Amino acid sequence: MGIEVGGLLGLIWLIIVIWAVVKVAKSSAGGLAKLLWILVLLFFPLVGLIIWFLLGPKG
Helix, strand or coil: CHHHHHHHHHHHHHHHHHHHHHHHHHCCCCHHHHHHHHHHHHHCHHHHHHHHHHHCCCC
């Protein structure tokens, strides 16, 4: 049972991170800002998502 729940949570987490990366890529931020946000999201997924939700590019 634990493996299925962990796998499902991992899949949901992956979808959230991919969604955030796509939102950053489509944002009006400059190229360097986009690159930095994407790298933060990929290398520090939990902290990166929290920071991105609070401070990330809007729009």
